[in-house]
Amino acid sequence: MTDSKKSHHPPARSMAKAGQVVALLSKTELFGGLSESELALLADNFHAANFGKGEMLFARGDPGEHLYLIAEGRVRLATSTDEGRELSFRHATAGDILGEIAALDGGPRTAEATALSPVAAWSLERRVLREVLARQPAIAARLIDFLCRRVRDTSDQLEAIALHPLHVRLARFLLVALGEREAAPGKRVPLDIGFSQGELALLLGATRPKVNEAFGALEAAGAIGRTIDRVFCDPGKLAAVARHDDG
Numbered sequence: 001m002t003d004s005k006k007s008h009h010p011p012a013r014s015m016a017k018a019g020q021v022v023a024l025l026s027k028t029e030l031f032g033g034l035s036e037s038e039l040a041l042l043a044d045n046f047h048a049a050n051f052g053k054g055e056m057l058f059a060r061g062d063p064g065e066h067l068y069l070i071a072e073g074r075v076r077l078a079t080s081t082d083e084g085r086e087l088s089f090r091h092a093t094a095g096d097i098l099g100e101i102a103a104l105d106g107g108p109r110t111a112e113a114t115a116l117s118p119v120a121a122w123s124l125e126r127r128v129l130r131e132v133l134a135r136q137p138a139i140a141a142r143l144i145d146f147l148c149r150r151v152r153d154t155s156d157q158l159e160a161i162a163l164h165p166l167h168v169r170l171a172r173f174l175l176v177a178l179g180e181r182e183a184a185p186g187k188r189v190p191l192d193i194g195f196s197q198g199e200l201a202l203l204l205g206a207t208r209p210k211v212n213e214a215f216g217a218l219e220a221a222g223a224i225g226r227t228i229d230r231v232f233c234d235p236g237k238l239a240a241v242a243r244h245d246d247g
Contacts, residue, residue, distance in 0.1 A: 018043045021122055024069055027095050030146045033138065042132060046122040057099070057113040057121070064102020064109055066123040070094055073119030074195065078202065079111045088202035089154060091116070091195070101147070103129055116195060167217040169204050171241040174224070174233055181235070188225055188232035 021043035025031040031039065049068065051057055057068060057075060068075075075092040089111070092098045102109045103126045133140045164172075174191065183189045193200065201211045215231075218224045223237035 021046050045128045049121045049123040051115040051119040055115050060112045062109045067099045067103040069122040070096045071120040074116040076114045167214040170214040171238045191231045
């Protein structure tokens, strides 16, 4: 990890940094309600942090000294059992915040974060975060909502892994990845998942061969078509599979 050291930058460089951080912060659930001037003040306290592919932003058990705002790249957040089995529970991409729990309570990290690609991020010290919360009660209220959504999302993911067949979980994942995109009549929507099938297996709580079988089941149902590097989705048929929760 390479957090930038405080230094006197030329005004243009400082303004460019502030503009990028403000633009990212304004789109986050946590800080999006702040005014432009408040965002600018907060942005001054962020420092650049860059990571190479495969580098860890933090490990489970590390002290929570910073939260991170991702500017570019993809980060896997995962936990593992004593037997060494790993479960990815989230991927963070541009505009996402991570590491907020330990940065809030000062406790050890509850998960590990690994860069799946070169990552450019901005870090905020725990001390500064606590000062912001003390000065801005409205941010503290937004933080409660933010953390509650995190807990609900994690609960939903664990429920899906425990209760639903893998092809149903995969269909739901693909629908989330599609967002609001719809297929033209008689067409499917092309989707670039953006990471390997092995990574997808970790997110779905399965093995890579099982995920390949699930893709095959969706293909047999007419919900997707596949090429070497892309998936072509029929949102309607995926939704029908996603609603099916029988084992």
